Amino acid sequence: MRPAIKLLVTATLLTCTAAFSAPPLTFSYRSADPLPPPVRFGWPIAGAPQVTRPFEAPDHAYGPGHRGVDLTGDVGQAVLAAGPGLALYAGPLADRNLVSIEHPGGLRTTYEPVTPNVAVGQQVVRGQQIGTLDAGHLECTASPPKTCLHWGARRRTVYLDPLSLLGLGNVRLLPWDAPPQ
Template identity: 40%
Template sequence: MTGALTSAQAAEVRAAPQAVPGAPVAPLAAGRSADTDWWWPVGPPATITAPFRAPPTPYAAGHRGIDLAAAAGDEVRAPAGGTVSFAGTVAGRPLVAVDHGDGYVSAVEPVAALVAVGTAVAPGEPLGTVAAGGHCDGACIHFGVRLHGEYVSPMLLLGSVPRAVLLPLD
């Protein structure tokens, strides 16, 4: 036995990313993930156009959320129950944030809000509509989640990160 992966094992690991850009992710018809209480904010089906990429350090470059295909005017829904903690503009982009309790806060942009700060929302309840602009210019939304102030992959909450599988060494 050696401590290195075989080329076949390494290829298997590379072939199983947490999110495949451009691949539709099929939630239940109502938009809820099959095995969690979190909902996809757009869809179904949801199509990931850019995955979460954790930065190597807190201030380094990365992609602190996922981008989901959406068109201007599409409905954006609350990913989980909570209270709207922000509805306004950040860096020129309209954004809606929801405090879900237990340290979780989600944010979606660009979204023209239909809700006001302090509004209680249920999972799947409309927050607003996709606005023009954003870093995909109206062709997607950016969905980010923080846990106690640290960004985490929304895929963890949507039940879409495959289980880690330890492979035997040859």
């Protein structure tokens, strides 16, 4: 037998012997364990700001669209974390400052243009100030001295309407065979 094959066979036998001599694995769970509470989100600016430009989903990854919403605010106004998470980015990007927060479940929110007051790797809670709103969002349609916060959201590679995180709107379930209303 060649040395490499002999070594592989010996390693396999040792692994199998160790596996059979180890105590058996046991799994335990209680079906009554509560599920973790759902993450709740809030507005990234105090109050309920006016939406000056809504979310427009792109047709494909590089297609046109508006991958967030623009919210009216004042220069220097506090920008708040919409939900709990980890600051992934806080600083300049291209021609503006940006803060990006990763939330549970692969959700990420972004806030721009914002002068950050959080550091990368910092844990944040919902409603915590993460920065101050800067002037300079070029697509903002608010009249001066107002400006806009661009608030974006995506789950992994899919862009979402960040307003959907707020739980606004009413869901109404109808019977399957009900006539349309």
